[in-house]
Amino acid sequence: MSAYSISATVPLDNAAQLEETLRHIGATRYHSLHPFHKLLHGGKLNKGQVQAWALNRYYYQSTIPIKDAVVISRFRDRATRQEWRHRIEDHDGDTGAEGGIERWRKLTEGLGLDSAYVESTEGILPATRFAVEAYVHFVRDRTPLEAIASSLTELFAPNLHEERISGMLKYYDFVNPDIMSYFSRRLTQAPRDAGFALDYVKQHATTPAERRAVCNALIFKTNVLWVQLDALYHAYVDGHVPPGAFVPAK
């Protein structure tokens, strides 16, 4: 066991073994297992703590299209770029079509946060910034195959989003279906994206070494997500807010 890579003894001789290993990584390392999410979805946080989560996650959400633009830049193959580009539109929106970032801003606004403050990202935790930047650098610096593989956490997102929608609506009187629209929309977007990425890595990782690199890219990404919640827990559950970061109103 390592925090960064799968064990050398895991068999990766074909695409079926690759998929099995990827699903195992999700089942054991996805951030749905993190204690901060248990508190968030179980109604155990106060409004200020939910605000801190949404404020920090805004940085992740708003960086995703930048990450996807970098992914696209790695491919000479037009068909892959064509397939990938709707992800940018899903988040950025288009003329007359609201995108995910705008929906996320509605969430932070509905939680009572000032949009200019959220968009400035001035109040986010240093660990959020470092983790999210590491994701962008990963897709820039690793192979195109690993860049695609790092998006595979989305395979596990729909279950988490369903748990989040129902838990947050049930437990928090400051949450309503309108401000949760970001997540209801992702329930259809994420499976399509994850399905493409899974098919892609199964087809293009043709050696055990490449399949291992795919698995380790997914582990890297689960770490990107996990450390963001570690930092939120330390700051807003344990109460050690770093200098200059968002402090909820009393």
Ligand SMILES: O=C(O)c1cc(C(=O)O)c2c(n1)C(=O)C(=O)c1cc(C(=O)O)[nH]c1-2
């Ligand atoms: O709420 C979540 O837990 C969660 C997780 C993830 C993920 O697993 O990376 C994404 C999202 N949401 C999400 O909304 C989203 O648009 C998204 C894009 C990506 C990606 O890596 O390209 N991950 C995720």
